[in-house]
Amino acid sequence: MTFPVTQVIFEQDGIFIHPSTDSSEFQDSLTSGFLRILDKDSSSVVQWAQCPGDGRHRSVEQQQSYETEWDMVNTVSFKKKPSTNGEAPERTSGAFLFNVSDLKTIKVKTEGWCRLTFCLKEHVTLPDLHFHQGGSDSFLDSLRGFLLLTQSPGDQSFLVVSSQSKALSQSFENLLDDATFGLVQKFKNDPYTTTLGGFSKVTNYIFDAFRGPEMAHRQRPAEEVADLISEAIPGLEVNQQEEPGFEVITRIDLGPRPAVWRGEPVSAEAWAEHIDAEGRVQNVAQLKEAVFKGGLCHAARREGWKFLLGYFPWDTTREERKGLHKRKTDEYFRMKLQWKSVSEEQERRNSRLRDYRSLIEKDVNRTDRTNKFYEGPDNPGLILLHDILMTYCMYDFDLGYVQGMSDLLSPILYVMENEVDAFWCFVSFMDQMHQNFEEQMQGMKAQLIHLSTLLRLLDLSFWNYLESQDSGYLYFCFRWLLIRFKRELSFQGVLRLWEVMWTGLPCQNFHLLVCLHLFVCACLCALCEDIMRAHYLYLPQFPHPQDLPSSVGEILGFHADSEQSKLDGSEFGLLDSPQPPRRWHTQDLGEDFIPNGNGHLRETHDVYKLAYIL
Amino acid sequence: MAAKSSLFKVILLGDGGVGKSSLMNRYVTNKFDAHLFHTIGVEFLNKELEVDGHLVTMQIWDTAGQERFRSLRTPFYRGSDCCLLTFSVDDSQSFLNLGNWKKEFIYYADVKEPDSFPFVVLGNKLDVADRQVSTEDAQQWCRENGNFPYYETSAKDATNVAVAFEEAVRRVLAVEDRGDHLIHTDTVNLHRKPRSSATCC
Ligand SMILES: Nc1nc2c(ncn2[C@@H]2O[C@H](COP(=O)(O)OP(=O)(O)OP(=O)(O)O)[C@@H](O)[C@H]2O)c(=O)[nH]1
Ligand SMILES: [Mg+2]
Numbered sequence: 010m011t012f013p014v015t016q017v018i019f020e021q022d023g024i025f026i027h028p029s030t031d032s033s034e035f036q037d038s039l040t041s042g043f044l045r046i047l048d049k050d051s052s053s054v055v056q057w058a059q060c061p062g063d064g065r066h067r068s069v070e071q072q073q074s075y076e077t078e079w080d081m082v083n084t085v086s087f088k089k090k091p092s093t094n095g096e097a098p099e100r101t102s103g104a105f106l107f108n109v110s111d112l113k114t115i116k117v118k119t120e121g122w123c124r125l126t127f128c129l130k131e132h133v134t135l136p137d138l139h140f141h142q143g144g145s146d147s148f149l150d151s152l153r154g155f156l157l158l159t160q161s162p163g164d165q166s167f168l169v170v171s172s173q174s175k176a177l178s179q180s181f182e183n184l185l186d187d188a189t190f191g192l193v194q195k196f197k198n199d200p201y202t203t204t205l206g207g208f209s210k211v212t213n214y215i216f217d218a219f220r221g222p223e224m225a226h227r228q229r230p231a232e233e234v235a236d237l238i239s240e241a242i243p244g245l246e247v248n249q250q251e252e253p254g255f256e257v258i259t260r261i262d263l264g265p266r267p268a269v270w271r272g273e274p275v276s277a278e279a280w281a282e283h284i285d286a287e288g289r290v291q292n293v294a295q296l297k298e299a300v301f302k303g304g305l306c307h308a309a310r311r312e313g314w315k316f317l318l319g320y321f322p323w324d325t326t327r328e329e330r331k332g333l334h335k336r337k338t339d340e341y342f343r344m345k346l347q348w349k350s351v352s353e354e355q356e357r358r359n360s361r362l363r364d365y366r367s368l369i370e371k372d373v374n375r376t377d378r379t380n381k382f383y384e385g386p387d388n389p390g391l392i393l394l395h396d397i398l399m400t401y402c403m404y405d406f407d408l409g410y411v412q413g414m415s416d417l418l419s420p421i422l423y424v425m426e427n428e429v430d431a432f433w434c435f436v437s438f439m440d441q442m443h444q445n446f447e448e449q450m451q452g453m454k455a456q457l458i459h460l461s462t463l464l465r466l467l468d469l470s471f472w473n474y475l476e477s478q479d480s481g482y483l484y485f486c487f488r489w490l491l492i493r494f495k496r497e498l499s500f501q502g503v504l505r506l507w508e509v510m511w512t513g514l515p516c517q518n519f520h521l522l523v524c525l526h527l528f529v530c531a532c533l534c535a536l537c538e539d540i541m542r543a544h545y546l547y548l549p550q551f552p553h554p555q556d557l558p559s560s561v562g563e564i565l566g567f568h569a570d571s572e573q574s575k576l577d578g579s580e581f582g583l584l585d586s587p588q589p590p591r592r593w594h595t596q597d598l599g600e601d602f603i604p605n606g607n608g609h610l611r612e613t614h615d616v617y618k619l620a621y622i623l
Numbered sequence: 624m625a626a627k628s629s630l631f632k633v634i635l636l637g638d639g640g641v642g643k644s645s646l647m648n649r650y651v652t653n654k655f656d657a658h659l660f661h662t663i664g665v666e667f668l669n670k671e672l673e674v675d676g677h678l679v680t681m682q683i684w685d686t687a688g689q690e691r692f693r694s695l696r697t698p699f700y701r702g703s704d705c706c707l708l709t710f711s712v713d714d715s716q717s718f719l720n721l722g723n724w725k726k727e728f729i730y731y732a733d734v735k736e737p738d739s740f741p742f743v744v745l746g747n748k749l750d751v752a753d754r755q756v757s758t759e760d761a762q763q764w765c766r767e768n769g770n771f772p773y774y775e776t777s778a779k780d781a782t783n784v785a786v787a788f789e790e791a792v793r794r795v796l797a798v799e800d801r802g803d804h805l806i807h808t809d810t811v812n813l814h815r816k817p818r819s820s821a822t823c824c
Contacts, residue, residue, distance in 0.1 A: 368639065368689070371639060371640040371661070372661050375658070375659060375660050375661045376660070378657070378658035379658055411689070411691050412639070412661055412663065412687065412689045412691065412692070413663055416660075446691070448691070450691070450694065484664055484665065484695060484698070484699075487663065487664045487695060488663040488664050491663060491664075492663065496660060496663075
């Protein structure tokens with residue numbers, strides 16, 4: 010085996026810390042040290058350590074020492090080096106080391122010289138670094154190689170690390186190309202693992218966010234779930250051990266499962282009550298919440314979806330919407346004419362248009378063909394599906410048509426029953442989903458990382474188990490995320506789930522939690538079959554809806570709405586294996602249903618409970 | 624050793640819409656569903672069969688043909704025992720792309736000896752009236768690219784489907800035998816990851 014190479018990205022001597030905040034000691038207690046950015050296994054750390062002696066020359070010995078030290082870094086930790094001799098005051102011998110991925114903000118202060126204060130996730134603040142001899146700019150520049158630093162809008166002296174760090178996407182790049190699913194490695198090196206391993210606060214946070222009527226938590230839709238979770242950290246009860254800086258988070262049991270209520274679907278009449286005389290929608294927040302809780306009756310969908318998707322702004326009057334609709338109709342047909350009027354001759358010279366068309370033709374024939382709306386050989390629904398997708402290529406030629414888009418359009422067209430409205434609703438939906446379909450699939454990558462993070466946070470040992478199986482279990486969720494569970498639920502189930510998700514409640518990435526829930530359910534299906542082997546985790550077909558715990562349906566409100574809740578499953582199990590692993594008929598997954606004496610099963614059950622809270 | 628069922632991983636590659644999923648579905652369930660969705664990512668099914676006295680569990684991996692999903696399918700190439708290169712006889716472009724599929728597979732599967740790796744070529748949709756690729760052209764390609772066995776199949780009417788998958792297994796067994804003769808040691812399963820089959824333990 011080759012040894013992992015440690016690369017020194019940045020190094021500078023003579024960076025000072027004054028260990029005491031007591032200003033009287035200021036000049037005397039300055040401690041000079043070296044600051045480094047080290048890169049190893051594509052994980053990067055920032056290290057500050059005191060210079061022994063004059064600190065100008067590093068001995069070989071020292072190099073080794075930071076090497077070994079590095080290996081010990083598994084968490085955000087302050088290391089108290091044993092002082093080399095009795096004379097050095099102990100408080101000046103502090104050294105620190107953190108993974109750049111843990112950095113949240115940097116405070117930059119210039120008072121004669123530059124002073125940087127690092128604030129890590131979990132609100133750990135490190136001692137100020139004083140750049141008496143300059144160099145802070147080049148240090149920050151080096152950091153920018155790994156992180157996206159942006160000035161805080163509120164306070165110019167704060168640099169905020171964007172959640173989508175370059176390093177993160179880079180490591181995902183490796184992940185995708187590395188057949189060993191490098192994630193294992195990546196996340197093992199990730200200091201989060203240890204620190205957040207005890208996930209209790211996180212769970213409580215999620216718990217809170219989904220439970221009671223207190224809506225406070227719902228006010229932060231813009232946050233990514235991963236961010237939500239790191240925000241939840243300060244609330245954690247941390248056992249401060251003797252050694253300061255080392256935190257041990259103890260796992261707290263979740264306690265009893267809260268009752269989950271689903272509301273009634275919002276009827277067309279109830280919707281109409283929210284419309285004022287001029288046609289503006291009143292009490293939008295309340296309306297959205299009602300939709301979140303119960304979805305919409307089918308009769309309210311055609312109107313409701315236009316607002317939920319953002320095609321119609323909530324505060325427009327009926328008149329304004331009439332005008333908007335007129336303009337949008339013209340615009341649609343103008344774009345439609347563009348591809349309609351391309352002659353065969355022209356198309357022969359336009360390979361991209363040709364490719365889009367051929368893909369669309371292939372896929373329209375393979376989209377929801379068992380649904381009445383798209384059934385049979387010459388169904389007008391198919392022509393509409395085709396035309397809208399072709400027109401979307403004109404609307405966004407760079408993106409064009411990517412597989413999966415027909416799945417996203419089909420339910421919308423089914424509800425709208427109108428070409429123009431379906432097109433513009435689809436455009437709005439695609440605005441949300443765009444990144445997932447782009448060349449680099451950044452959106453998908455970020456989501457898969459978030460998902461893994463979530464899972465790890467919720468249940469470290471289960472996550473560890475999956476990782477150790479080399480199963481590529483994340484890929485298993487790819488389709489779920491790309492087309493938002495479109496093929497995992499019955500058609501009616503999709504309509505319900507989507508409208509619930511479009512409310513943006515209770516958080517922007519609600520779908521990740523849904524995904525996690527389904528994932529855990531799927532794993533449990535596998536577990537109950539005693540086939541918890543890596544390759545079975547792929548579960549090429551998702552369990553039949555009837556075989557899912559009824560809680561999934563309940564949570565999503567499928568059962569509350571009996572007129573449309575026929576889980577016919579016809580969209581399901583496209584690939585029926587000869588002996589489908591479907592021995593699981595229990596209506597719910599009771600405690601007693603989980604075999605005892607197996608750690609994993611226990612763990613999983615907890616996740617399940619968590620997911621249930623959704 | 625002979626009594627034990629071994630697990631083979633067979634992967635289906637080829638352009639979108641050539642009928643990979645339909646072939647897998649036909650072989651495993653003996654059904655043809657004209658309303659299948661296009662594949663996103665990868666899917667697989669297992670099929671147990673007996674070939675020349677060997678009990679084998681074939682794990683068939685079906686991939687998505689679209690270019691955009693490449694980064695999703697390539698991680699799964701590794702550990703494949705056989706690769707089925709698929710085109711559709713009514714789509715000349717899909718035939719022209721066979722070479723690219725082969726290249727992509729060899730690169731990402733990290734095949735140690737590409738020249739002796741068992742590929743099988745399938746020309747699907749034999750039942751369709753207007754062919755664009757002739758049998759001769761396809762056979763010639765197979766000869767020139769490593770003497771691959773070639774089958775013309777129809778997932779729709781089941782022509783040659785089982786034969787083709789069984790040939791895949793024979794190819795793998797043949798390679799293994801050769802390996803055994805060459806190595807003559809206890810470390811037999813060199814070229815197969817010790818993925819345990821369902822019957823072990
Ligand atoms: N006539 C005929 N049609 C077929 C045959 N095999 C597949 N098809 C049809 O061809 C279309 C594409 O088949 P799929 O099995 O979805 O193709 P695929 O290769 O899996 O495509 P991707 O999943 O997009 O990569 C479908 O409409 C099938 O019904 C066949 O042998 N004969
Ligand atoms: Mg397919």
